[in-house]
Amino acid sequence: MRRLSNALVAMVAAVGLLAAAGTAGAADKVKVGFIFVGPIGDHGWSYEHNQGRLAIEKEFGDKVETTYVENVSEGPDAERVIQRLAQGGSDIIFTTSFGFMNPTIKVAKRFPKVKFEHATGFKRDANVSTYSSRFYEGRHVIGLIAGKMTKTNTIGYIASFPIPEVVRGINAAYLAAKSVNPDIKFKVVWVSTWFDPGKEADAAKALIDQGADILMQHTDSPAAMKIAEEAGIFAFGQASDMHRFGPNAQLTSIVDAWSPYYISRVKAVMDGTWESTDTWGGFDSGMVLLSDYSDKIPADVREMAEKAHDAIKAGTLHPFTGPINKQDGSVWLKAGETAPDGDLLGMNFYVEGVEGSLPK
Amino acid sequence: MDLTILILQGIIVAATPLLFAAIGELVVEKSGVLNLGVEGMMIVGAIAGFAMTIESGSHLLGLVAAATAGAATAAIFAVLTQFLMSNQVATGLALTIFGLGVSALWGQGYSGQSTAPLARLHIPVISDLPIVGPLLFSHDILVYLSVALVVGVAWFLNRTRAGLILRAVGESHSSAHAIGYPVVKVRFLALLFGGACAGLGGAYLSLVQTPLWVEDMTAGRGWIALAIVVFATWKPGRAFAGAYLFGGVTVLQLHAQGFGVGIDAQYLSMLPYVTTVVVLVIISRDKARVSLNAPACLGKPFYASS
Amino acid sequence: MLRLELRKEPSRAMRYATPVLAVLLTILAGGIMFALMGKDPVEALHVFFISPLSDLFSITELMVKASPLILIAVGLSFGFRAGVWNIGAEGQFTVGALTGGVVALIFYNVPGIWLLPMMTIAGVLGGMAWAAIPAFLRTRYNANEILVSLMLTYVAILLLSVLVHGPLRDPEGLNFPESRMFHDSATLPILIAGTRANIGFVVAILVAITAWIVMARHVIGFQVRVMGEAPLAARFSGFLESRIVWLCLMISGGLAGMAGLFEAAGSVGQLVPMLPVGYGFTAIIVAFLGRLNPIGIVAAGLVMAVTYIGGEAAQIELGLPSAVTGVFQGMLLFFLLGIDVLVHYQIKSRRPSAVAAKS
Structure with a gap:
């Protein structure tokens, strides 16, 4: 048995070598x-x-x-x-x-x-x-815009699964919205899927029915944007520019711009300078972009958004700056303190003011 | 508008595609055939309806295309199971694999395109009436069609001779054949009808509920339709109730979350399936009662030996 | 006019000829499809059918992909022969992975040679327990097992998702929905170093051989066949229908559970929400392609695995979208299922005189 397996190992190695030789040319x-x-x-x-x-x-x-x-x-x-x-x-x-x-x-x-x-x-x-x-940097900016532009003070948020990435986005957007609009309320609906256009659309409708006049989403299909367009309300796109699905509805989209990172990494391979790294890029590295602002955004709100964007990009503003309490009232960040990346990466709690409980 | 009415409207939207697919499958199963390919037929209908609407600019043509494409997909199943005697369970599963693939291939040029949703009915005065107006008189045509189908199918099965033949074929194909009923023809037509209905259900997703085309957008609704047929104990009226119950649970739990009611979405998502099992047990306990509804020849192949 | 006529007994020649014929038809239709898409049909077919067999890595992956299909399909074949329609193997697979996986997680820091057998037993029992629900409901309340087992599949998949998002989540995993990785004595021994081919394939083959012997020689096989072919006779000859129902569901549930555990402890090495990828459903097709014969099922499972792996190769080497795999598989299955008719029937031309004589 052992001999057989050795022989097979040798074969695998030989095949591997052949394959390597074949590609070397x-x-x-x-x-x-x-x-x-x-x-x-x-x-x-x-x-x-x-x-x-x-x-x-x-x-x-x-x-x-x-x-x-x-x-x-x-x-x-x-x-x-x-x-x-x-x-x-x-x-x-x-x-x-x-x-x-x-x-x-x-x-x-x-x-x-x-x-x-x-x-x-x-x-x-x-x-x-x-x-x-650092998608949450984008969430901060859309939170500001939403806080300023909502008339019903109700933001609808379509969430997928309660992983840190998604929870972070909710908290970032809420804190930003709250900072410009103390009456803001977030309605969060968990759809337990990344991709089910029908269910995302149902969730969008439900949130609109409950008085949300601006939608945010952390799911993958453009269904919610399309529903917002029909209902004549505003929404923020997710992952890619969803303008064509909501020409009137989309205020802006948080765009995952992987191109600069991908190009630089391939370049590094070409130059032989590639090494193992951990990159968590935001506005500053061009990995998170906001698509063109809608002309429905008033000039002053737009200016505020651009200022926040530039400040985050310059590193002078951190979306999670204390004082911030957790939902249960316990202190998370003291005044002036900014969130360490470790806390953000494992975030599994709502900040104070967000209603409802995180699904376990 | 009153929130209750809005929620009910949401339920109608969520339930309609399920109802289409379920009522079609109900007729198919009543004829004694089990077609597990509902998901495949739905998704082909979804892209056919969407593509045709984009190309022609006409929703009506889109719906016709959706029904036709659904029926055409079902025809593959029909030829295989009725003429070539292939196993229905296996063929239905293969149909789903095939339908998902074909629709994705067909839809490559259409993802990212956008069309206006199907128009909603608006009758002056009547549609503006409080409560009944928004609840009953302001939907798109497919909602009315789905309800009409329920009534029509119930009438057809219970009150017409053709319906009697269809049930007889599902009950015992050998006896039906002996009497001289065309078993294969009946089943073939039932399958085409089921396919057309599933196609319309898919088109409801791509033309009304979302309305857009993305790959795999049916996301398991075809399987839920199968559950509804059982839940309904093969009765059209109960299929209506079943579709609205499934749609209702989905929409209500979304609303409950919006109100901040702390329920775990995933546990709740199991509820419809568990309910179906319980219903199935309750109706099956009494052998006499279930045999009144369940087609005895469901899933069994038929060969006319003479 | 052509019509089908039932053969007096199934044609042995056709039994072997039809799969070949089906593959030829698929090659023809597939070739046309590839040509229409602007790809060289010969090259495309080569990538689909030959490349998965052309290097050792692909062959080992073929084994990885085929093992669960074979295990589940062999189990299902008993029931399908007896007219017991368990189509919820996907759910039993999932619960088996869950129960076996939980054992691995409980002892995640306790190595030992006893662990893997214990996990396997837990997986088998988990699958059996899930299959016991439709068995109980059918024998006690006459509830249709097709539908109960199908409904329970969704419940099982949601259950896995809930548990992996919650209690079974890796405590060091930053709250991401997956369990800890199983340690070495909780993962299946690898057959060929550097690949994923594991002991599961050997078990699957042994199970298939055992099943073949049982079906052909043992009294259980006899009872199962009688029950499928002549349910009334089965009742008269005194063995209980409910016994066969239980037996079939326990065999198929247990093997599906084992396949699930092997998947978790073999090719994945942890519990993840996406563990069930449809093997339970695909195995139904495999069971029929293999004509409910355990040896045929081994062949059918390998053919099915070829199309999956060939489909991935087609994406990498030809840039074909993944949708093509679905269409291609669908066509292959349609041909295989459809052409089977020739085993039991022959095509006769209907002579006018015969029609006249009948009327």
């Missing part, structure tokens, strides 16, 4: 692989990552070759797809969803020469970097 081009959790046509999360892929192609032309696999569930299939990309001679592989974390780490151990980039995770290795964006 064509190694002038840098090969870039992508794995997406959804279809690239989702107009949300995977769509924007694919935009990043296209930006790489545009930037480097025939010096790169990109491949992608879409609709890979965050289960048993992920590891195979990542390994296949690595085996196919990819020099750098972007694994673009949280659930790909452990498969990425496992495959990376087997392919020490290949660089891996995992989005939104926290496990790194010599050849595995992680990257994510």
Whole structure:
């Protein structure tokens, strides 16, 4: 049995060598692989990552070759797809969803020469970097706009799952809105899915019926934007510019702009300067953008939003600056204190003033 | 407007696609065929309706296309199971895989496009009446069509000769065949009807509820429709109640959260399925009662030996 | 005019010829589809069918993908032969992964050779327990097991999601919805170093062989077959219908539960909400493609796995969207299911004289 397994190991190694030899000839081009959790046509999360892929192609032309696999569930299939990309001679592989974390780490151990980039995770290795964006900076700005522009003082918030990323967004937007409008109320609805256009639309309707006149979302489809457009209210887009789904409704969108990061990382591979890093970029690195402001935003509100944006970008304003209490009234940040990244990364509590309880 | 009315309107929107798919499947099952491919037929209807509406600018043509595409998808199932005697469970599952793939392929050029939602009825004076106006007289045409279908199917099954034949075929295909009823033809037509209904249900999602096209947008509604048929014990009126119950639970829990009522959405999401099992047990306990409704030949293949 | 006529007995020649015929038809139709999409059909078909068999990694992944399909489908085949329609294997798979996984998490810092067997037993029992609900409701209350088992699938998937988002969440995982990673003695032994091919495949093959023997030689197999082919005779000859219902659901539930645990402890190594990816449903198709014969099921499971892995290869190498895989699989299944008719029926041309004689 042992001998058999040794023989097989030798075979695997031989096949691997052959594969490596086969790709060595064509190694002038840098090969870039992508794995997406959804279809690239989702107009949300995977769509924007694919935009990043296209930006790489545009930037480097025939010096790169990109491949992608879409609709890979965050289960048993992920590891195979990542390994296949690595085996196919990819020099750098972007694994673009949280659930790909452990498969990425496992495959990376087997392919020490290949660089891996995992989005939104926290496990790194010599050849595995992680990257994510400070979307909450965008949430702060839209919170300000919403606080100023709401007439009913009620903001509807469509949330997916109570993971830190989503909770952080709710808190950031609420604190900002509250700072300009003490009467503000947030109605948060958890739909327990990232992607179910019908249910997202139902949630949007429910929130509008309950008096929300501005919608925010942390789900992937543009359904809520479309409903806001029909109802004649305002909404903020998520992940990508959803202007075409709500030309009148969209005030602005928080856009996940992966292109600058992707281009710089591929460049680093080309230059041989790539190393394992942990990137959490915001406005300053160009990884979070706000799409064009709607002309429905009054001039003074717009000015305030731009000022906040610039201050965050310059590092003079942190969206989570004390005094901030947790929902139960206990102190989280003292006056003037800003939130450490560790607290933000594991955030599992509402701040004081947000109503309702976090689903457990 | 009164919030209660708004909530009820929301429930109507959430329930209508389920009702279409369920009422179609109900007729199919009454004829003795189990088509598990509802999800596949719905999603093909969703893209067909959306694509046709974009291309032609006409919602009506879009709806016709949705029904046709749903029926065409069902026809694959019908040919395989009725003429080639393939297993219904396996074929239905294959139909879902196929439908999801075809719709995604077809829809590549349409994702990100946008169309106006189906117009809502507005009758001067009547639609403006308090309560009844917004509740009964201000919906899109598909809502009325879905209710008309429930009434029509109930009438057809219980009051017409053709309906009697359909039930006879579902009850015992051998006896029905012996009497001289065209078993395969009846089932074929029932399947086409079921497909057309599922297609319209899908189109309701892409033309009214959201209204846009994105891949996989049915997100499991076809399976819920199957549950509703059982929940309804194969009775059209109860299918109506079932669809509105499912739609109602979804919409009400969203509203409850909006009001800050602390309920766990995921536990609540199990409720409709558990309810269906309980209902199934209650109706099945009495063998005599369930046999009145459940088609005895459900899922069994039929071959005319003479 | 053509009509189908029931053969006196199933054609042995057709039994072997039809799968080949179906694959040829799929190749033809698939080739046309690829050509219409502007791809070289020969190359596309090569990527779909041949590339998954052309290197060791792909072959090991084929084993990874086929093992749960084979395990579940073999279990289902007993019930399907007896007319017991468990279509909720996906739910039993999920609960099996959950119960077995919980054992792994309870002992996450206690290594030991006993752990994996204990997890497996827990997984099997979990699957059985979930299948016991439709079994009980059918035998006691006459409730249709197709529908009960289907409904329970959704409950099981939601249950996994709730637990992984809550109590089973990795305490060091920054609140992300996944459990701790299982440690080494809680993961399946790997057959070939550097790959994911694990002992699960061997177990699946052994189970298939055992099932084949039981079906062909053992009294259980006999009873199951009688019950499917002649339910009335089964009742007369004295063995209880309810016994067979229980037996079939326990076999299929237990094997589905084992497959779920193997998936969690094998190719994934932890509990994640997306663990169930439809094996329970796909296995139904596999069971029929394999003609409810355990050995046929092994072959069908491998064919099915080829299309999945070929579909991924098609995306990487040809840039075809994932939707193509669905369409392609759908076509393959339609042909395989449809052409089966030739095993039991033959095509006869209906002569005018015969019609006249009948009237």
